[in-house]
Amino acid sequence: MFVMKNGTSQHPPVQWPDGVVDAAVHFPYVLVLQNQTVHIYSILDQQLKQTVPLQSAKSLISTEESVFVVADKEIHRLSPVPLEDQIQELVKRQRVDEALTLLDRVQDLLPMDSYKDLHKNVICTSGMIKFYREAFVEAKELFIKGELDPREIISLYPAMPVVSEDFTPQTTAVSNAKDLWMLSRDDWPTFQQYLSFLDDFLREVRPTGQGQMCPQDIDSTLFKLYLEQGEYGKLDQLVSSQNNCNLQMCVPDLEQHKRFFTLGLLYESQGQHVKAIQTWVKIVEDESEDPSDINVFQHIVNTLSNLKHKPIVLKFVDWVLQREQEAGILIFTKMHASSHIIFAPEEVLTILTNYSVATILYLEFLVNELHSKEEKHHTMLITSYIKWILQSIEGDCNETSREEMRHKLQKLLWQSSFYNADTIYDQITSSFLHVEKAILLGKSGKHKKALQVLVYEEKDQQAAESYCWRTSAGRDRKFTQEMFLTLLQIYLESTHHVIAAVDLLNKNAASFDLVSVLRVLPGSWSMKLVLRFLSESLRGTVHDKRMRGLEMSLAKVETLRHKHAWVEATHEKIRVDRGCVCYSCQKRLTGPEFLRRPTGELTHISCHGGENGQ
Incomplete structure (x- = not known):
């Protein structure tokens, strides 16, 4: 038994029967001579590993390389099998626990490479045994640990x-x-x-x-x-x-x-x-x-929109557009969203030349999503809207789709300021797009003509009234009154629009200047026709006058408040005693004349003049 310096046993004692003649240690084994037989025990697990019969044996002598057995007339030499061979033999017999125990205890006696190879072999063999026992969790852990x-x-x-092709299985076979x-x-x-x-x-x-x-x-x-x-x-x-x-x-x-x-x-x-x-x-x-x-067509579209290879996109884009223009345009719009742009807008528009729906969708993307300010893009989009609407009259397009397109056209005409109004107006001069013509005329400042188009060509009183409100948005009251007065005068030019004129006055009394209306109204009109307008106008006039008076009164009160504050500040008493000194020169104030700075400090008049001169 080995003992540490502090007296503690490093290994449990090896148990053997009585009658021991001699013993020797050859790590990791203990050899015991007994009854003409040499018993070999392992120090690591205290188990008997081998028995060697020898006649007339008297004693054991251990050296670094082997153990000598001394008999009456001869000496026998017992040489240990190399540790690597011992471990591999244990592995072959599937005594992997013993092999691993032996390997771990003799690690310092083996070259590092040999130890690693043996360790992996033992671990993997153990994993194989677990694998065939269907202990799969343990097997997986051992295979990973052994780097199989x-x-x-x-x-x-x-x-x-x-x-x-160069692989040959090398794992140890297990029983x-x-x-x-x-x-x-x-x-x-x-x-x-x-x-x-x-x-x-x-x-x-x-x-x-x-x-x-x-x-x-x-x-x-x-x-x-x-x-x-x-x-x-x-x-x-x-x-x-x-x-x-x-x-x-x-x-x-x-x-x-x-x-x-x-x-x-x-x-x-x-x-x-x-x-x-x-x-x-x-x-x-x-x-x-x-x-x-799976929607394979949509997958193709998504793939093309994420590709950075322009030739491949060009190879398949026509096939996609021919099948479905609405989906095909996503190739170019999603391409921008994915932060890699391989096609400039002009290139895309050239590709889409023969695809009207896709062209509209792409132009909408440029204008509405990318907020393009190029006149060409806005003009092209408006022109495409117009072309689609005019062609839909000849085709089988339903009324709802046409109205939706007209709504988008009108919205863009109102909101955009980047298109060429004259060019577009020439395109629709002879068409039924009267509301659109009115918007374009209004963009050029021709409001009267625009209202005449809505009244006489479109024949839509509500559209004319809406035009006045929309054009006046953000403008002063005088402009609003001029717009509504212009529409009233157009109605008064024709006897067919008398009712429209009356309705306009009665519904929008606050938008008119009463005096200007009274000047243009026909003398033949009865008081009853405009009674409601006059009542609301007078009520509004009185209200405005009272509000102006109230505002003036509030302004006067505010002025009086400021005056009071000023008087209070200027009539404040200032006490000057012998200890007061000038803020500028730090000399005493000896006379009754001095100045007070806005921040409250007192100075000589002459010192204040010097400060201003500086």
Whole structure:
């Protein structure tokens, strides 16, 4: 038994029977001579490891390299098997716990490389034993701890080929090993558990250095596993992210299973964007049957909008626009949102030349979303609106769509200040777009003419009245009164609009100047027609007069308040005694004349003059 300097035993005592003749230590073993037999015990676990019969043995002598057994007429030499061989032999016999214990205790006696290799071998062998016992959690931990090459596990599974050509399995065979191919045929539920372990193990080591030993094998195996098990969600997630799947193996498998959408994802992840989109195009055109419940056309649009390769976008953009212009335009609008712009607006407009709906949508994007201030964009958008509306009269477009387009046109005409009004007016002079003509005339300051168009051509009194209100927004009261007076005069020019004139006066009395109205009203009108207008106008006039009087009174009160404050400040008594000194020269104030600064300090008059001079 070994004893530390403080008297504490470093190892538990080795137990052996009575009758010991001699003993010797050769770490990590104790050799005991008894009854013509040498018993060899391990210090590490106190177990008998070997028995060597020797006749006439008398004593034991231990040296650094071996142990000598002295007999009557001869000396025998017992040499230990190298530690590495001992450990490997224990591993082969699946006595991994003993091997690991021995290895840990003799670590300092082994070269570092040998220790690491032996340690990994013991750990992985232990993992294999756990693996075949279906203790999968423990097995996974041991395989990761032992840095087992994932191909060692992959090669155990049927139909899971190892892609690496230079790989040769090197794991130690274990006695409880199972034939997984037989298991897959005879006990499918148990084999499913082995498949789940494979998935779990490979996914965990995939991003680690252990997984980087064979990334293509790992990804190709996961691909095969998900495809064969019908786990298409996991499969799409694998191939749509960065991966190392072997195309030569994976492409035929996907084609066989008719997973063409997934095939496109695989091509895309490998940087083969053209092949990916071509594969998806075939699905959309029903050339390829695919069971995926996915909007493949929308996926193509999203892919193109995120691509930074202009030639590829140009290759497929016409195909997308021909199928659906509303979706196709997203290629260019989403491209801006994703912070990479590879097409200038003028390039896009050139591409969209033959697609009127897409052109309108893109111009709306430039004007409304990007807030373009270029006159060309605003004018083009308005022109496109007009062209669409005029063509819709000849086509089968429904009234609702036409009115919605006219609403957008009118809104843009009112709000934008960047278009060429004269150019647009020339386009609609002979059309039925009278409201739009009025807006354009108003933009040029021709308000009377604009109102005449609404009254005589559009024949919409409400539109004329709305024009007055909208044009007057943000302007002074005088301008508002002039606008409504102009509309009234237009109504008075025709006997057909007498009722409209009366309605205008009665509904908008506050918007008129009473004196100006009385000057233009026909003398033939009875008091009854304008009684309501006169009443409201007089009431408004009286109210305005009273309000002005009130405002003046409030202003006077405010003035009086300020005057009172000034008087109080100027009539304040200032006490000057002998101790007061001038703020500027610090000399005493001896006379009755002095000045007071705004901040309250007192100064000589002469000193104050000097300050001003400075």
